[in-house]
Amino acid sequence: MSSTPSNANYQFTNTWFESIKPIWDKLIPQIKPAKILEIGVYEGASSCYLISTLAHQNKIELHCIDSWEGGIEHKLGGFVEADMSSVEQRFSHNIKIAAAQVSGNLDLHIHKGYSDFHLAKLLANGAGNSFDFIYIDGSHQAPDVLCDAVLSFRLLKKGGFIIFDDYLWSEDLPGGVDPIRCPKLAIDAFTNIYCRKIKVISAWLYQLYVQKIED
Ligand SMILES: C[S@@+](CC[C@H](N)C(=O)[O-])C[C@H]1O[C@@H](n2cnc3c(N)ncnc32)[C@H](O)[C@@H]1O
Secondary structure: OEOOOOOOOOOEOOOHHHHOHHHHHHHHHHHOOOEEEEEOOOOOHHHHHHHHHHOOOOOEEEEEEEOOOOOHHHHHOOOOOOOHHHHHHHHHHHHHHHHHOOHHHEEEEEEEOOHHHHHHHHHHOOOOOOEEEEEEOOOOOHHHHHHHHHHHHHHEEEEEEEEEOOOOOOOOOOOOOOHHHOOHHHHHHHHHHOOOOEEEEOOOOOOEEEEEOOO
């Protein structure tokens, strides 16, 4: 089990966030989001990064959505990649460490369950047009990603940013790539249909960075 360099007590079992960090190091301090939503948090690597990067100086409100059931792509293959209850425990452990370092500057909301339900609930509770930054890294199935994108757009304020992770991700299936089981088709559909309301930011292409310019 590895730990991030900044705190030896963190418990992370993968290095997914390490390749993203250099780009976020440039972007996040520029946009300084105060109200943040993450879809798919796993062990909290990106959540802990956002807390430790932003909440030392400013108060942030962070909403984390996760079913802690893993992706459907793992279940369809007949196995679950990780013991997800241990993943959830490591998320709680890691978030506690990050939160303790920023004392009263973190307003944390954990929404356990499926993203379609929780995104719709946030909208129904009046959170439309209120988020500065939304990170979409939940289900990788195109229909789910499309639903996450459309509901996130409604939750995002004008000028706010959505980052899609795994834009170019695909599974190594016996019959080749199935585009319906990848995020790209959904992200392309979203960026095409919303082209008058968003600006695609030029950045590292494994993720796709989008700014909302119109409601
Ligand atoms: C790739 S991991 C997220 C990684 C995390 N962003 C990080 O930087 O470490 C994807 C997560 O999305 C969650 N997930 C998958 N489908 C979901 C859905 N429909 N609703 C909510 N969470 C989902 C999984 O349980 C898993 O924890």
